[in-house]
Amino acid sequence: MAAQKIIRLSATWVVGYKDNDHRLYSPGEVVYQGERVLFVGERYTGAVDEEINAGNALVGPGFIDLDALGDLDTTVLGFDNQPGWQKGRVVAADWQRRDLYSREELNFNKLYAYTHLLLNGVTSAVPITSILYRQWAEDIDEYRHAADVAESLGLRAWLGPAFMAGHNVVEADGQIGMRFDEARGLAGLEDAERFIEEIRMRDSPILRGFLAPDRIEGCTPALLAALSEAVQRQECSVRLHCCQSELEVNEVDRRFQGRSSLQVLADAGLLHKKMLLPHGQFLGGKSPTQASITRDIRLLADSAANLVLCPLVSGRHAKYLEQYLPLREAGVNMGLGTDTFPPDMLTNMHLGTVLSRVVTQNVQAASAADYYRMATLGGAKALGREDIGRLCPGAQADITIISLDEPAMGQIFDPITAVVINGNGRDVRGVIIAGEKVVWDRQLVKHRVDLDQLHYQAQRQFEKLMRTYPERSFQHPPCSRLFTPSFPLNPRT
Numbered sequence: 001m002a003a004q005k006i007i008r009l010s011a012t013w014v015v016g017y018k019d020n021d022h023r024l025y026s027p028g029e030v031v032y033q034g035e036r037v038l039f040v041g042e043r044y045t046g047a048v049d050e051e052i053n054a055g056n057a058l059v060g061p062g063f064i065d066l067d068a069l070g071d072l073d074t075t076v077l078g079f080d081n082q083p084g085w086q087k088g089r090v091v092a093a094d095w096q097r098r099d100l101y102s103r104e105e106l107n108f109n110k111l112y113a114y115t116h117l118l119l120n121g122v123t124s125a126v127p128i129t130s131i132l133y134r135q136w137a138e139d140i141d142e143y144r145h146a147a148d149v150a151e152s153l154g155l156r157a158w159l160g161p162a163f164m165a166g167h168n169v170v171e172a173d174g175q176i177g178m179r180f181d182e183a184r185g186l187a188g189l190e191d192a193e194r195f196i197e198e199i200r201m202r203d204s205p206i207l208r209g210f211l212a213p214d215r216i217e218g219c220t221p222a223l224l225a226a227l228s229e230a231v232q233r234q235e236c237s238v239r240l241h242c243c244q245s246e247l248e249v250n251e252v253d254r255r256f257q258g259r260s261s262l263q264v265l266a267d268a269g270l271l272h273k274k275m276l277l278p279h280g281q282f283l284g285g286k287s288p289t290q291a292s293i294t295r296d297i298r299l300l301a302d303s304a305a306n307l308v309l310c311p312l313v314s315g316r317h318a319k320y321l322e323q324y325l326p327l328r329e330a331g332v333n334m335g336l337g338t339d340t341f342p343p344d345m346l347t348n349m350h351l352g353t354v355l356s357r358v359v360t361q362n363v364q365a366a367s368a369a370d371y372y373r374m375a376t377l378g379g380a381k382a383l384g385r386e387d388i389g390r391l392c393p394g395a396q397a398d399i400t401i402i403s404l405d406e407p408a409m410g411q412i413f414d415p416i417t418a419v420v421i422n423g424n425g426r427d428v429r430g431v432i433i434a435g436e437k438v439v440w441d442r443q444l445v446k447h448r449v450d451l452d453q454l455h456y457q458a459q460r461q462f463e464k465l466m467r468t469y470p471e472r473s474f475q476h477p478p479c480s481r482l483f484t485p486s487f488p489l490n491p492r493t
């Protein structure tokens with residue numbers, strides 16, 4: 001085989017990595033051969049086979065999305081139609097669970113979602129989908145297809161079907177209850193392990209299997225114990241939604257002898273460096289005190305477990321990490337997730353800095369650089385990878401190119417601040433993963449995707465799913481009562 005081409009990518013700004021942190025070069029160059037970076041700096045003196053000049057742009061490490069939107073999102077329905085439990089965000093107890101999407105539609109959702117992640121500059125994704133429209137949770141076939149999609153598009157992905165032993169329901173009296181089927185949860189875990197083996201056999205340089213139980217309140221002690229063993233056996237990452245809602249901490253308190261969610265995980269042997277924990281908003285258990293919050297922060301710090309912050313989705317739900325500063329001070333690793341549409345890491349970084357300043361009432365609590373680090377180095381640490389989230393010799397050539405030429409970008413003094421506070425995902429012009437061009441000029445180029453067709457089909461599929469909301473919503477009101485437009489729709493005469 002001929003030696004792989006040495007490619008030089010130059011731009012007005014390059015984010016390299018040196019002395020354990022990012023570093024700016026202006027102008028700068030990244031030189032890579034195959035999947036590996038050879039050089040990052042001002043001037044490479046060796047011979048190169050190909051030159052790419054990105055012009056007035058910020059060339060930096062690709063973003064790592066630890067709670068990546070892997071679905072057709074429905075937030076646009078629920079954002080102004082509250083409360084969620086009355087609007088199909090929790091299923092009615094009398095709903096006979098069934099799959100509301102066909103296999104083909106589920107497959108389409110993966111293509112749609114992964115395409116949007118790439119367009120937003122995400123190079124490493126740990127996707128998540130909703131379990132609300134399903135007969136139970138996800139299955140292995142769905143993820144075999146997800147692996148095909150990720151690989152064909154060129155997205156680096158950690159994949160695994162979500163499984164659960166139980167889920168929330170709205171009871172006939174409007175109270176929130178739970179329904180359990182532990183055997184199903186344990187079978188789901190077995191399938192998830194089988195899927196990890198399959199991904200291993202597949203031997204793709206960009207795919208990994210991981211374990212994705214749905215959320216802590218949907219686990220039983222037996223499922224948590226089995227999960228803990230499976231993580232050891234597979235030596236893989238694991239993600240569990242935890243400390244996310246008041247409902248959850250109350251439920252965990254009730255079923256797990258008054259312990260906090262993090263205590264339950266620690267006791268199950270599940271708090272460790274391979275654990276990814278969205279969203280970390282409710283620390284200290286059901287009745288938090290300063291002491292119980294501090295104890296939970298210590299559990300996180302001592303175990304090296306990773307928090308996943310999703311500022312956009314959290315802010316939309318009127319909540320953010322109040323313990324941001326003590327968590328940081330304790331050295332808890334934090335990465336970012338998109339979790340909702342648009343899967344825009346730049347918007348999440350901007351909102352993350354804003355929300356951190358608001359909840360701490362401290363303008364110095366968080367900087368653009370802090371959140372840029374979370375989207376890159378924090379994510380890499382959470383996934384146990386020292387070769388992604390940074391550009392330096394030996395690292396993977398996972399690169400996101402953000403245009404600084406758009407008038408909407410405003411003025412540039414520091415490119416990180418500019419892209420975080422003035423930019424958004426639509427400014428991403430190119431994405432390279434493992435040395436391969438995946439997005440170029442805002443088009444998918446490894447596997448061509450017709451974005452107009454994708455958009456059209458997504459709208460049709462969304463409208464179909466919307467029509468199924470009455471079936472699974474509390475008291476089954478028609479769509480016209482579940483979802484009202486922002487202003488009265490003028491009646492046609």
Ligand SMILES: [Zn+2]
Binds near residue numbers: 067241
């Ligand atoms: Zn989430």
